[in-house]
Amino acid sequence: xxxxIAFTVLGLVTGAGYAVAASGLVLxxxxxxxxxxxxxAIGMVMAFLCWELTVxxxxxxxxxxxxxxxxxxxxxxxxxxxxMMRHLAGAPEGTxxxxxxxxxxxxxxxxxxxxxxxxxPVEPFFGQRGFRIGTAFVTYHDLVMVAAxxxxxxxxxxxxxxxxxxxxxxxxxxxxxxxxxxxxxxxxVSALSWAIGAALAALAGxxxxxxxxxxxxxxxxxxxxxxxxxxVGRLRSLPLTFVGALLLGLxxxxxxxxxxxxxxxxxxxxxxxxxxxxxALLLSPQATxxxxxxKGVAGVPVPTTRRALVAGxxxxxxxxxxxxxxxxxxxDQLALGFVYGIVMLSLVPxxxxxxFVSLTQLTFVGxxxxxxxxxxxxxxxxxxxxxxxxxxxxxxxxxxxxxxRGLYLALSTLAFGxxxxxxxxxxxxxxxxxxxxxxxxxxxxxxERAYLLxxxxxxxxxxLGVLALRRSRYGRILLAMRDSPAGCATxxxxxxxxxxxxxxxxxxxxxxxxxxxxxxxxxxxxxxxQLMGSLPLLLLAVVAGVxxxxxxxxxxxxxxxxxxxxxxxxxxxxxxYLCVGVASVGLGRDPNGVVSHLFxxxxxxxxxxxxxxxxxxxxxxxxxxx
Amino acid sequence: xxxxxxxVGVTAGYGRIEVLxxxxxxxxxxxxxxxxxxxxxxxxxxxxxxxxxxxxTGGHVHLGGAHVNGAxxxxxxxxxxxxxxxxxxxxxxxxxxxxxxLATYAGARAADVYGTAFxxxxxxxxxxxxxxxxxSGGEQQMLAMARALATDPAVLLVDExxxxxxxxxxxxxxxxxxxxxxxxxxxxVVEQFADAALAVADRAAVLVHGRVVATGGPDEISDxxxxxxxxxxx
Ligand SMILES: Nc1ncnc2c1ncn2[C@@H]1O[C@H](COP(=O)(O)OP(=O)(O)OP(=O)(O)O)[C@@H](O)[C@H]1O
Ligand SMILES: [Mg+2]
Numbered sequence: 001x002x003x004x005i006a007f008t009v010l011g012l013v014t015g016a017g018y019a020v021a022a023s024g025l026v027l028x029x030x031x032x033x034x035x036x037x038x039x040x041a042i043g044m045v046m047a048f049l050c051w052e053l054t055v056x057x058x059x060x061x062x063x064x065x066x067x068x069x070x071x072x073x074x075x076x077x078x079x080x081x082x083x084m085m086r087h088l089a090g091a092p093e094g095t096x097x098x099x100x101x102x103x104x105x106x107x108x109x110x111x112x113x114x115x116x117x118x119x120x121p122v123e124p125f126f127g128q129r130g131f132r133i134g135t136a137f138v139t140y141h142d143l144v145m146v147a148a149x150x151x152x153x154x155x156x157x158x159x160x161x162x163x164x165x166x167x168x169x170x171x172x173x174x175x176x177x178x179x180x181x182x183x184x185x186x187x188x189v190s191a192l193s194w195a196i197g198a199a200l201a202a203l204a205g206x207x208x209x210x211x212x213x214x215x216x217x218x219x220x221x222x223x224x225x226x227x228x229x230x231x232v233g234r235l236r237s238l239p240l241t242f243v244g245a246l247l248l249g250l251x252x253x254x255x256x257x258x259x260x261x262x263x264x265x266x267x268x269x270x271x272x273x274x275x276x277x278x279x280a281l282l283l284s285p286q287a288t289x290x291x292x293x294x295k296g297v298a299g300v301p302v303p304t305t306r307r308a309l310v311a312g313x314x315x316x317x318x319x320x321x322x323x324x325x326x327x328x329x330x331x332d333q334l335a336l337g338f339v340y341g342i343v344m345l346s347l348v349p350x351x352x353x354x355x356f357v358s359l360t361q362l363t364f365v366g367x368x369x370x371x372x373x374x375x376x377x378x379x380x381x382x383x384x385x386x387x388x389x390x391x392x393x394x395x396x397x398x399x400x401x402x403x404x405r406g407l408y409l410a411l412s413t414l415a416f417g418x419x420x421x422x423x424x425x426x427x428x429x430x431x432x433x434x435x436x437x438x439x440x441x442x443x444x445x446x447x448e449r450a451y452l453l454x455x456x457x458x459x460x461x462x463x464l465g466v467l468a469l470r471r472s473r474y475g476r477i478l479l480a481m482r483d484s485p486a487g488c489a490t491x492x493x494x495x496x497x498x499x500x501x502x503x504x505x506x507x508x509x510x511x512x513x514x515x516x517x518x519x520x521x522x523x524x525x526x527x528x529x530q531l532m533g534s535l536p537l538l539l540l541a542v543v544a545g546v547x548x549x550x551x552x553x554x555x556x557x558x559x560x561x562x563x564x565x566x567x568x569x570x571x572x573x574x575x576x577y578l579c580v581g582v583a584s585v586g587l588g589r590d591p592n593g594v595v596s597h598l599f600x601x602x603x604x605x606x607x608x609x610x611x612x613x614x615x616x617x618x619x620x621x622x623x624x625x626x
Numbered sequence: 627x628x629x630x631x632x633x634v635g636v637t638a639g640y641g642r643i644e645v646l647x648x649x650x651x652x653x654x655x656x657x658x659x660x661x662x663x664x665x666x667x668x669x670x671x672x673x674x675x676x677x678x679x680x681x682x683t684g685g686h687v688h689l690g691g692a693h694v695n696g697a698x699x700x701x702x703x704x705x706x707x708x709x710x711x712x713x714x715x716x717x718x719x720x721x722x723x724x725x726x727x728l729a730t731y732a733g734a735r736a737a738d739v740y741g742t743a744f745x746x747x748x749x750x751x752x753x754x755x756x757x758x759x760x761x762s763g764g765e766q767q768m769l770a771m772a773r774a775l776a777t778d779p780a781v782l783l784v785d786e787x788x789x790x791x792x793x794x795x796x797x798x799x800x801x802x803x804x805x806x807x808x809x810x811x812x813x814x815v816v817e818q819f820a821d822a823a824l825a826v827a828d829r830a831a832v833l834v835h836g837r838v839v840a841t842g843g844p845d846e847i848s849d850x851x852x853x854x855x856x857x858x859x860x
Contacts, residue, residue, distance in 0.1 A: 164731075167724040174717040181677060181711060182773070183703030183731030 005136040007257040008250065013142040015249020016149035017208040019242045021222055022229035023152055024200025027160075029235050031169040031193035034085050034096045035407050037359075037535075038103035040223035042080075042198050043205025045107050046073045047219055048115050050206050051122060061125055069202050077198025078191040085194065086187070093406045094357045098542045101359075101535050108216050108532075117216075124210040145207050149242070152200060156238055159196075169193050217532055224418060227411055228277035234284055235407075248276050266433075267422045274418035281412045282400055308467050308549075312460035315553070319456035323449040331448035332520065333560060338455035339517045341556025344541040345462050345549065346509035349469055351538075352547035354502050355482035357410040360417025361537055364390045364507040366529030367420075368514020370430045373437035373524065380442060383515040390511020391504040398503035405485070417531050425526040436525035439518030455516055459556075462509060463549040469505075478502065536562070628691055630655045630812045631676065631781055635685035638675045645671045647836040648685065653781070653829075658803065658813040660823035660844065663833035664855055669816040670712055672833065673783050676814075677709040678702045690780060703732055708779035712786050715770045718759025722750055725758050725769055732777040743772035746802070764795035771802050774811075782806060782813045788822055800826050824848050 025039050036042075046068050053064035080103060088096045124141035131138060160166040168189045171179050180186050204226070205219055212218045225248055232244025255269045268275075303311070319338070323331055343365055350356050368386035375382050401412045426433050442454060469475045481488050481495055488495060518524050540559045545551020629652040639645040645668045653659050663669050674680045676687060678699035687694050694702065703709070716725050729739050744751035747768045753761060758769060767787065774782050784803070788796040796819070804826045807813055817823035824830060830847035832840045832854045839854055840847060 164727050164736075167720060167727050168731075170724070171717040171720055171728055174719050177679065177699075178711065178715055178717065179728070180699040181679075181703055181709045181715075182728050183700050184728065185700050 003257060005134060007253045009133070009136045009138055009142070011250035011253030012246060013138075013145050013249070014208075014211060014252060015246035016146045017204055017211065018222075018225045018229050018248055019149045019245035020145075020152050020200055020207065021204035021226035022233075022241045022245050023156055023238055024197040024204070025223070025226050025230045026233060026235055026238060026241050027156060027169075027200070028194055028197035029230070031173060032081070032085060032190050033093075033173055034088060034100065035093070035235075036103075036197065037097060037100040037223060038080075038107055038220075039197070039201050039226060040205070041104045041107040041111075041220040042073065042076060043201040043203075043208075043222060044216060044219035045076070045111050046198075046202030047205035047209045047214060048111055050202075051120060051209075051214055052115070055120075065203075065206060068206065069199050073198040073202035074195035077194040077196070077201075080198070081191050081194035082187075086190070094351065094355055094410070095542075097357050097407065097410055098539060101539050102543075104220065105536055105539060108220060111216055120214045122209045122214050141207075141210060148203060148207060149245075152203070153238065153242055160238075165189065165192065221531075224277060224414065225273040227414075228273050228280055231277060231280040231284055231408070231411065244280065248273060251276060267426055271419050271422035274415045274422070278412060278415040278419065281404060281408055281415065284408075302467065302470055305467075308464055312464060315460055316453065316456050319452055323452045328448045331452045333564065335448070335452040335455040335520055336517075337557040337560035338452070338459045339513050339520060339556070340537070340559045341459050341553045342455075342462050342513035342516065343510055343537060344544070344546070344552035344555045344559075345459070345466050346506045346513065347538065347541045347546050348466050348549065348552055349475075349478065350502060350506035351542070352551075353470060353475060353478040353482065354499070356499075356502070357413070357538070358506070359410055359414040359538060360420070360531055360534045361506075361510050362529045362531075362534040363417045363420045364394060364510035365514035365517060366425055366430075366524075366526070367393055367507075368511030369439060369518035369524045369529070370425075370437065370514075371511065372515040372518045373439045376440060378440040378442060382440075383442070383512055386515035386518075387508040387512035390514065391508030394507020394510075395500050395504040397507075398500045414531070417534060421526060421530055425529060431524075431526040434525075436523050437518075438523050439521070441519040441522065451520060455520070458512075458516060459553070462512070463552070466549055466552075474498075474501075627655060628688075629653055630690055631814065632688040633672075633676070633685065634688075636672075636675060636682045636687060637684040638671060638680055638682045640671075640680075644683070645836050646675065646682075649833070649836070649838055651831055651838055651841070653812050653814050655812055656807065656810050657828040658807045658815065658826055659829040659831060660820070660827035660847075661814060661816045661831050661833060662820050662823070662847070662851065665818075667833045668836040669833055670785055671836075673709065673711070673785050673814070673816060677707060677711075677783055700731075706732070706780035707783070708732065708774045708777055708781070709783045710770045710774065710785065710787070713789070714763065714766045716758040716761075716766050718757065720758055721755050722758055722761070722769060723754045726772065726776070729773040729777050732773075732779065734777045739773075739776040742776040743769075746775055747772055764791050764799075767791060767795070767799055771799055774806060775802065778809075779811060782811050784813065784815045786816060786818060788817065788819050796822050820848065820851055 021039065021043065025036060028034065028036050028039070049072055050064050050068045053059045053067065054061050059067075084099055084103060085096075088099060124139060125144055126140035128139060130140050130142065158166075160170065168179060168184045168186075169192070171182075171184075172186055172189050176186050179189070204222065208222060209219070212222065225245075228248055229245035230241050232247070233239070233241030252269075252272050255272050259265045259269060319334065322334060326334065343361060346364070347358065347361060350358055367390045368383075371386040371389045372382045375385060397413070397416050401409055404412055424430055431437055441451065477488070477493060477498060481493070481498065485495065517528075521528075537559060540562075541552065541555045544555030544558060546555075631651075631653040633649050633651040636649045637644060637646055649668075649672060651661075651672075661669055661672070671680070675682050676689075678694070678697050678701070682695050689702070689705075689707065699709075717728070720728075723740070726739050726743055727736055730736050740754075744754070747765075749765055750769060750772060753765070758766060761769065771787075774784075782803075787799055787803070791799075800822055803813055803815065807826070807828075815823050815827070824844040824847065827844045830842065830844050831838050832847060832851070834854060840850060842850075
């Protein structure tokens with residue numbers, strides 16, 4: 001019984017920390033419609049800053065917290081709004097999500113550059129002092145956490161419902177232009193909501209540091225817990241968000257306390273926030289389709305088959321030439337670029353054509369690699385099996401997520417990726433805890449040169465396939481679905497199966513790439529396929545151009561080059577990520593990415609071939625207008 | 627006396643498309659002017675220029691004697707320009723009360739705004755805590771007009787007040803417009819139902835293809851309207 005009270009207190013206290021984080025998330029989302037994936041990362045950077053001020057600079061804790069939560073974090077939030085988010089008004093949800101992914105990567109990069117990795121123990125406020133409630137010991141830090149949650153709850157409620165600026169914050173989501181006509185300084189309104197959101201992220205990060213540890217990733221991943229709580233409140237209701245946060249805290253605490261300490265269950269414990277998020281997503285009621293929303297973006301031109309074939313041949317030829325000119329190690333690097341390119345190709349139908357954001361594409365790559373490793377075969381059939389298994393898993397993921405849309409769907413992929421990592425990849429089913437697997441290469445391909453050529457050829461084949469898909473009736477339906485889901489629903493298109501097939505296809509391509517990657521690396525481990533790797537992948541894919549095959553090639557090479565650059569110039573490590581983050585700012589303007597600018601350079605004489613990828617051509621393809 | 631709102635050779639458009647090709651227009655102080663014209667003539671665009679939502683690419687806009695090209699929409703609103711744009715110009719996910727609370731950005735005190743609005747439109751008082759999006763179209767337009775009433779603007783711009791509303795409601799809303807004008811507010815109304823607007827107007831102007839082709843008293847314009855519109859069809 002005494003244990004139960006102790007675990008309940010611990011759960012409520014942790015939940016209070018989550019509640020602070022989640023309420024910040026809800027505030028920024030409900031006042032700007034931008035879902036800030038970097039919310040946890042802001043808290044992380046601010047927790048590090050607080051550590052710097054107290055431990056390194058010797059400031060008293062209260063002053064450091066005041067400076068960080070009251071000054072630094074709001075400034076960072078307002079800056080992020082000013083530089084990145086302001087240009088995103090009206091942009092598709094996927095784009096805004098990816099831009100905040102850029103912010104996340106940038107913040108992690110910056111933190112790693114400023115505070116290189118070492119152990120940094122953090123004492124709770126007031127040390128271990130506290131008092132007893134019955135049999136349970138409550139530290140003063142715990143008390144501060146609960147008090148902070150209560151103050152935040154009351155403060156936010158008062159702000160949003162009792163003040164004019166609070167009403168303006170809510171109004172700015174409805175209609176920003178109208179709010180301006182009412183005389184409100186709208187830029188101030190949204191800057192303020194981001195500033196408050198960031199301050200809450202910082203407060204949560206600082207309060208939870210003694211629980212989570214001062215770690216880049218664990219603190220940044222606090223967003224998962226915050227999302228889970230916020231989804232319970234449907235990203236809108238603050239009271240429900242608080243309930244969600246407390247439930248999550250309790251669930252985690254009881255899991256620690258009462259699950260038997262076997263190895264299999266240790267993964268489960270770590271996966272509780274993700275499980276909770278998944279459950280909350282699936283159980284939460286969904287908004288109905290809104291009619292009359294057509295968010296078409298002009299696509300990049302689709303090359304003719306002949307052109308694509310020529311380009312493919314040139315690419316393989318160039319790879320062959322390079323394979324002779326370059327030493328063995330560089331051959332492997334180049335091959336890695338092509339493999340990454342195939343992973344990005346898997347995003348082209350899903351994200352580029354379908355408009356769905358997958359935050360964990362590397363998970364499917366991992367499934368492919370594990371499949372080949374487990375089969376232990378060097379025959380090309382192993383690659384097909386990798387694709388098939390990944391496709392199956394992809395379809396299985398899409399099934400429960402069928403009713404989710406937009407942001408909720410993206411978040412469910414995030415939860416899925418975490419679950420796979422904790423429950424499958426780190427279990428004996430796959431790599432085992434901290435384990436790795438060796439993967440055989442395709443038969444007879446000992447040399448780097450041959451493998452490079454195989455990877456280049458595989459990229460070309462998959463790329464041609466993606467282009468064929470784009471030209472097909474199915475491809476046009478996908479575009480129509482992306483641009484106007486409601487319109488397609490009224491036409492009687494079955495969007496559910498279209499979507500399941502799309503997820504399976506995308507996962508299959510990624511799994512195929514995973515088989516190739518396994519063969520290239522020859523040993524793979526769970527850490528190769530973690531969420532924190534998927535995010536830069538998605539970001540680069542979108543920055544380079546996720547609507548085109550050329551974009552995938554560019555993105556794959558960039559993803560391969562980034563770590564190379566970072567290790568060649570260690571000082572630039574964080575800076576490289578910073579650049580990627582900054583590049584994502586440009587996204588708000590052109591969702592077709594960098595390559596579309598390259599296309600435009602050569603487009604001046606081909607204007608007549610330009611085909612906008614809008615609703616009308618798609619419907620024509622679907623057999624509506626003849 | 628100088629007109630309170632004066633446009634001289636104003637050109638404006640969207641991107642490379644020019645919609646207004648040199649508009650000259652003068653709204654006398656305290657007058658109600660009806661701005662008429664066929665669909666796509668550029669009436670809404672003209673109001674957007676005056677209210678600061680898009681910037682004129684050429685010409686001059688004078689408001690209360692000041693040159694206001696390039697002034698921001700919110701600054702103009704705080705200075706006493708009240709704009710009721712096309713469509714339902716309320717915040718659907720805010721309560722009626724919160725909608726009115728936002729009217730205070732233009733200067734009035736919250737209590738006065740509630741008082742004025744609820745006196746003039748008792749139906750809004752009954753629905754004060756209801757979301758504005760759940761009001762009927764007419765009630766939403768009343769809410770929008772209540773803002774104009776309560777904030778006592780110098781100039782009121784209204785776009786398509788009658789859109790989708792029953793004739794009775796339209797008449798009630800135009801009574802409010804007439805009342806405002808009697809209190810000294812200068813009003814520019816854009817309207818498709820020429821009759822409703824001309825009934826309360828002191829002046830009228832006709833915009834065709836981005837140019838003002840006629841101005842005059844409401845009766846003159848009313849007689850000529852068919853000819854003016856016909857000219858635009860070619
Ligand atoms: N946001 C926009 N982007 C590009 N062109 C626009 C935009 N808004 C309007 N236009 C174009 O400008 C022209 C004038 O439009 P405007 O809305 O000003 O006409 P209007 O006189 O208000 O018509 P209506 O009586 O139908 O409301 C039209 O040809 C329209 O296509
Ligand atoms: Mg109009």
